Amino acid sequence: MTGLEEARMRLAEIPLLQVTLNEPLSRHTRFGLGGEAAVFACTPDEAAFVAALREARGSGLPWGVIGMGTNLVVADEGFPGIVLRYDGARIEIHGGLVTAQAGAPLQALVDATIRAGLQGYEPMTGIPGNVGAAIYGNAGAYGASISDRIVRVRFFDGEQIRETDRAGCGFRYRESEFKRRRLRGEPWLSLSAEFAFPAGDGGEMRRKADEILAIRNRKYPPDMKCAGSIFKNLFFDRLPPGAREAVPPEVVKGGKVPAAWFLDRAGVRGMARGGIRVSEEHANTLYNAGGGTASEFRALVAELKRRVRERFGIELEEEVQYIGFGETLP
Numbered sequence: 001m002t003g004l005e006e007a008r009m010r011l012a013e014i015p016l017l018q019v020t021l022n023e024p025l026s027r028h029t030r031f032g033l034g035g036e037a038a039v040f041a042c043t044p045d046e047a048a049f050v051a052a053l054r055e056a057r058g059s060g061l062p063w064g065v066i067g068m069g070t071n072l073v074v075a076d077e078g079f080p081g082i083v084l085r086y087d088g089a090r091i092e093i094h095g096g097l098v099t100a101q102a103g104a105p106l107q108a109l110v111d112a113t114i115r116a117g118l119q120g121y122e123p124m125t126g127i128p129g130n131v132g133a134a135i136y137g138n139a140g141a142y143g144a145s146i147s148d149r150i151v152r153v154r155f156f157d158g159e160q161i162r163e164t165d166r167a168g169c170g171f172r173y174r175e176s177e178f179k180r181r182r183l184r185g186e187p188w189l190s191l192s193a194e195f196a197f198p199a200g201d202g203g204e205m206r207r208k209a210d211e212i213l214a215i216r217n218r219k220y221p222p223d224m225k226c227a228g229s230i231f232k233n234l235f236f237d238r239l240p241p242g243a244r245e246a247v248p249p250e251v252v253k254g255g256k257v258p259a260a261w262f263l264d265r266a267g268v269r270g271m272a273r274g275g276i277r278v279s280e281e282h283a284n285t286l287y288n289a290g291g292g293t294a295s296e297f298r299a300l301v302a303e304l305k306r307r308v309r310e311r312f313g314i315e316l317e318e319e320v321q322y323i324g325f326g327e328t329l330p
């Protein structure tokens, strides 16, 4: 029996875990491209998810966790190991304290807080994905980030279930301790989180959220096969002097320069590689116009990075996450 067959059999024995073989990850990612996961397993049950994580870790095979696949690019060759997803989606509200399981859609959390008259997350309306992934990448928009209201996170550290407070989450711009540890090969997988909110004006929050959603839907039509912004924005202070001088002051927002500003100067809008295109409206958005592949995506990303590097001497860094690529991008 191969290691994969053994792992699949052991996973299949975990109650409430749904296991499939050769699962096309294009079905689970908004980009709609990439190959299959050799083994895919998902569950709404926390104990089953943790048992699956233990199995995956003990199997010696490559393994990973996905959320709703809105920030992922999967290699055309797929992923030769185990991909897990946690679907626990309960949200509970007691006064200003809210608990959400990591598999809950972030939008469900945003909507629940607005309905309860709790202020803080309304600018994040329309960010796709689940709560666990939002914590991992400290998702945010229009001046708000998930880190703003977090009190504590319950997580599996690869050995046991633990809790950490907000300081322990080490949030930074589009970053957290969950992400840093994972990139070092130490899995910290969130299971649920607790949030605290002040009271706000429900009607005013709904109005603001609807306004933001309308803007977002114009920028990213709901059927667009994309991952939002491909590259992280850049801290003005960390730019090389030449690039700093080129940036007009009005472009700097909250100390950051949009990656799109540099991409625009590099003339990338409308560029394409096969089925992958740069949006005509927004230079930091790449989308699958139909039949696109992960290798086309990587080739286009490498070209965009090259153009910005040559023009400004800066290295753009992807916000999007890769699954199944052995090496890093040039």
Ligand SMILES: Cc1cc2nc3c(=O)[nH]c(=O)nc-3n(C[C@H](O)[C@H](O)[C@H](O)COP(=O)(O)OP(=O)(O)OC[C@H]3O[C@@H](n4cnc5c(N)ncnc54)[C@H](O)[C@@H]3O)c2cc1C
Residues within 6 Å of the ligand: 030, 064, 065, 066, 067, 068, 069, 070, 071, 072, 086, 102, 126, 127, 128, 129, 130, 131, 132, 133, 134, 135, 136, 137, 138, 139, 140, 141, 178, 188, 189, 190, 191, 220, 226, 227, 228, 229, 321
């Ligand atoms: C149209 C569009 C607009 C977007 N706009 C924004 C925006 O305004 N702001 C913003 O910040 N992002 C934005 N994004 C990016 C994306 O929505 C976020 O990165 C989101 O948090 C990803 O959630 P997901 O569930 O789809 O995660 P996935 O893409 O499936 O996974 C992302 C990462 O999260 C990790 N992960 C998943 N679950 C857990 C868990 N339980 N514990 C630990 N790690 C976990 C995965 O391993 C992976 O590394 C946008 C994307 C799209 C498609």
